[in-house]
Amino acid sequence: MTSQEQKKAGFITLKEASERFGYSPDYIGQLIRKGKLEGKQVYANVAWMTTPEAMEEYLAKEKRTGKGEKEKAAWTQERLMQTLLDRDGSRVLSYMLYVILVILSIALLVLFYFLSVALDHRMQERAKARLIENTPTISLTNGQAIPVTAQLPERELLFSALRI
Structure with missing residues (x-):
């Protein structure tokens, strides 16, 4: 079908x-x-053609809905920007950020506290173990101080003998 025939149609x-x-x-x-619009491919599927009636129908339908696709997109983008830049919206957003910052700060302080307590407990246990290992005891036989390498129950007996 040539362009002349299509124009006649x-x-x-x-x-x-x-x-x-x-x-x-x-x-x-x-x-x-x-x-969404009546049309036809011509010239071996390279070009499209439509009728003026189809265009007028589409325009009438678009006017009935009130907004075209471009207007809808512009409206949603405008609404989004208005919400983000609105004073109330920005005020709420800033309050939310402050609340999140305070919550994170409290969480970090609690975490720091528990890690400090755990580290302090571990350091005390090591100090006690070193003190017990390096505590000299007095030998009852010759009166000299020698380090005790005995097991824990035997050490307790030696310490109890010294307290008497």
Whole structure:
């Protein structure tokens, strides 16, 4: 089918449709491919054509809904920016950030406390073990101080003998 035959059938090119109705040819082609607008592929599936009636139908339907796709996207982006930049929204956001900062600070302090207590306990246990190992005892036989290498129950007997 040649372009003359298509024009007789009422089809117009996307370029002509864009000039008449104010949309870009790419957008009109996208509407045709999505099925929102009546159209036809010509020239061995290279180009698209549509009818003025289909374009007018689409425009009437778009006016009934009140917003086009571009307007909907712009509205949601505008609403998002308005919410983020709104004074109340930014005030709530700043309060939330302060609360999160305080909670994290408290958590870090609690963690530091428990780690300090555990480290202190470990250091005390090591000091006690070293003290017991290096404590000299007095031998009852010759009166000299010698380190005790005996087992723990025997040490307790020696310490109890010294306390008497």
